[in-house]
Amino acid sequence: METEPPLPGTYAYSLLIIALVSPWSITISVVLLLFLLMCSALISGSEVAYFSMSPQEVHDLRLDKKPSSARIVFLHSISRKLLATILISNNFVNIAIIMVSNYISANLVPQSTFLAWAKMMDSWTIASSIAVQTRADTINFIITTFFVTFLLVLFGEIAPKIYAKINNVRFARLMSGPLVVLVRVFSPFSALLEKWGSAMETGLRSNANTSTQADKEEIDKAIDLAVSQGAESAADSKLEADLLKSIIKFNDVSVKQIMRARVDVIAVDEEMPFDTLLVVITTAGYSRVPVFKEDFDHITGILYIKDLIQHRHEGAEFEWQKLIRQQVLYVPESKKINDLLKEFQHEKVHIGIVVDEYGGSAGIVTLEDVMEEVIGEIRDEFDEARDGDFKKIDKNTFVFDGKMMINDACRIIEIESSTLDNVRGDADSLAGLILEVNGEMPKKGEEFQIANLHFIVLSVSARRIEKIRLKITSDAN
Numbered sequence: 178m179e180t181e182p183p184l185p186g187t188y189a190y191s192l193l194i195i196a197l198v199s200p201w202s203i204t205i206s207v208v209l210l211l212f213l214l215m216c217s218a219l220i221s222g223s224e225v226a227y228f229s230m231s232p233q234e235v236h237d238l239r240l241d242k243k244p245s246s247a248r249i250v251f252l253h254s255i256s257r258k259l260l261a262t263i264l265i266s267n268n269f270v271n272i273a274i275i276m277v278s279n280y281i282s283a284n285l286v287p288q289s290t291f292l293a294w295a296k297m298m299d300s301w302t303i304a305s306s307i308a309v310q311t312r313a314d315t316i317n318f319i320i321t322t323f324f325v326t327f328l329l330v331l332f333g334e335i336a337p338k339i340y341a342k343i344n345n346v347r348f349a350r351l352m353s354g355p356l357v358v359l360v361r362v363f364s365p366f367s368a369l370l371e372k373w374g375s376a377m378e379t380g381l382r383s384n385a386n387t388s389t390q391a392d393k394e395e396i397d398k399a400i401d402l403a404v405s406q407g408a409e410s411a412a413d414s415k416l417e418a419d420l421l422k423s424i425i426k427f428n429d430v431s432v433k434q435i436m437r438a439r440v441d442v443i444a445v446d447e448e449m450p451f452d453t454l455l456v457v458i459t460t461a462g463y464s465r466v467p468v469f470k471e472d473f474d475h476i477t478g479i480l481y482i483k484d485l486i487q488h489r490h491e492g493a494e495f496e497w498q499k500l501i502r503q504q505v506l507y508v509p510e511s512k513k514i515n516d517l518l519k520e521f522q523h524e525k526v527h528i529g530i531v532v533d534e535y536g537g538s539a540g541i542v543t544l545e546d547v548m549e550e551v552i553g554e555i556r557d558e559f560d561e562a563r564d565g566d567f568k569k570i571d572k573n574t575f576v577f578d579g580k581m582m583i584n585d586a587c588r589i590i591e592i593e594s595s596t597l598d599n600v601r602g603d604a605d606s607l608a609g610l611i612l613e614v615n616g617e618m619p620k621k622g623e624e625f626q627i628a629n630l631h632f633i634v635l636s637v638s639a640r641r642i643e644k645i646r647l648k649i650t651s652d653a654n
Contacts, residue, residue, distance in 0.1 A: 206281050213274045214332050219352055220267045222337035224260070226348035227253060232507035234346055235536040240475065248353035249346075252360070254535045257374070261367035262360045271329060278325045282317065291317050423551045426594075430550055432517055433510035434584050434605050436531045436542040439473050441580065446470070447477055447501070452493040458482055465528045465543075468501050473538045476530050478503045507532050510539055514547050521547070550584075573649040576635065579608030579642035590649060596628050607632075608642035618642075626650075 227249070230238075235253055238246040252259050295312035341348040360367070444467040445454055458466060458480075466480045467473075478501035488495060508517060508529040521527065527544040567589060568576045577586055586607055587594040602613040611632060612618070614625055619642065625632040629651070635644035 203281065203284055206277050206284075210274065210277045210281065213270055213277065214328060217267060217270045217274065217329065217333035218337035219355075220263055220270060221334050222341035222348055223352045223356060224263050224341075225338045226341040226345040226352065227259060228256070229342055229345050230349065232509050232532045232536070233505075236476075236507055236532060238346070239536045243350075245350040245353045248357050249349050250536060252349075252353065252356055255360070256534070257371050258360060258364075258367050259356065261370040261374070262356070262363050265363050265366050265370065266359050271333070274329065274333075275325055278328075279321055282321045282324070286317075286320075288313065288317075420552065427551060428513060428515045430514045430584070431510065432508055432512045432514060432529075432531055432542050433539075434582065435514060435546045435550060436510070436540040437546070438540045438580060438606075439538055442467065442473070442541050444469055444473055444476075445480065447498055450493050451491060451495040451497050454497060455485075455489065458485070467528075467530065467541060468498075476505055476538060477501060478505060479526075479528060505530055508542060510534070514550060517542065518544075518547050570646075575647050577607055577645050577647060579606065579611075579645055581607050583607060583610060586647070590647065592630075592649070596630075600627055607645050607647070611642055611645065 230253065235250065238249050291313035292309060294316055295309045298312055443457070443461040443463060445457055447468050447470050449457070464482050466482070467476055468478050468480050469475055470477050480497075480501055484500045484502075485497065488497065488500075491497075504524075504526065506520065506524055506526050506529040508520075508531050510531055510533055517529070521529070521544050529542050531539045531542050533539040566578045566581050567586070570576060575586075575590060582605055583597060583601060584594050584605075587596070597610065600614055601610050604610045604613040610627070611625060611634065614627060615623070619625075619634045619637060621634055621637050623634045629649060631648045631650050633646040633648075634642060635646050637643055
């Protein structure tokens with residue numbers, strides 16, 4: 178059985194009432210102050226412990242069968258509500274600390290002492306015009322404030338957060354039970370705080386996007402002007418301009434925008450027979466393949482095809498599992514690809530497993546995907562099958578798979594991906610864009626006009642938009 182600490186703040190206010198009426202009030206108040214400081218430390222440390230966990234740590238916790246691991250994964254999946262709960266709880270505890278500290282100060286240091294200190298200031302020109310009682314109250318306030326601030330900053334913030342940063346999983350396990358209770362207790366308050374925070378975030382993001390968009394347009398115009406003056410031909414000019422624009426936008430692209438979704442990933446079960454594995458790998462044509470146990474959410478490693486070459490003549494009983502490389506790079510969807518490129522270089526790997534906010538596997542991202550954001554599509558002999566993702570009807574008309582990424586589609590039809598920034602929301606694929614605009618699953622034949630792009634839904638199943646016709650029109654009406 179796992180032991181859990183008492184719920185922070187559960188007994189604090191009842192002890193506070195006892196402290197004020199008990200003949201042992203000073204002793205009880207000091208004990209209560211220490212208890213409240215412990216609660217503040219645990220709650221403050223929880224913030225760092227939960228929000229500093231890496232995707233790998235969250236993934237490992239999902240596989241763990243301990244109750245505390247399940248609670249941590251649950252709390253991590255409601256990160257906004259968790260943060261609101263931590264802030265609310267910490268505020269309640271800190272208010273109680275201030276009340277107890279003020280009571281201790283008033284009883285340990287008599288009011289006459291503050292009055293005596295205040296009278297000593299009579300000779301000061303600045304203080305002589307201020308009433309003695311006012312000066313005494315001010316001195317009391319300054320001393321109490323300094324004392325409380327020192328205690329809260331050192332023992333309620335700095336020390337626990339440093340410890341929680343170093344031992345984040347251990348600290349998260351310790352606080353998982355109390356935090357689950359606190360999330361339920363403060364649910365009405367945290368929901369309100371979440372709503373306000375989301376509204377403010379939306380407003381700030383809208384203003385920032387407007388300003389950023391204007392800056393990007395100015396930079397694009399400057400690039401077009403500079404390149405057109407030095408290029409030998411229009412084709413060279415466009416190629417150079419596109420390359421420079423891609424470099425400038427490189428830092429703004431997230432992994433989610435370039436990854437290959439899990440439904441399109443070729444992965445193999447670690448229980449797969451060797452002869453079947455060879456067929457899958459030969460057909461797929463990839464140099465690295467993720468290996469999973471039971472399902473794609475439980476990745477056990479990466480199989481490098483070069484490791485199989487010398488064993489290609491082995492029988493079906495060959496234990497190919499010993500060739501699986503255990504080093505797996507887990508990448509959050511929100512990570513920027515410039516940071517991912519540095520991580521690929523540091524870890525010396527070319528493939529990463531993309532995880533969503535709940536710790537599940539959302540897809541894969543490769544070094545090739547990152548480089549294509551700068552230099553454009555990289556084609557080799559195994560990429561021919563991907564031509565089926567779209568079909569060019571004429572100069573301005575295309576048929577795309579619904580799963581086609583917005584950035585890739587914009588690159589194919591040769592328009593700026595920023596054209597759709599105001600309407601795409603969190604969508605990354607063309608199907609997601611249609612759902613974002615329509616608000617529900619469209620019917621076959623439905624049409625949508627977005628900017629200067631005209632969309633027609635060609636085929637749709639019960640769960641996804643299959644095919645979309647896109648035509649570039651002369652205007653946005």
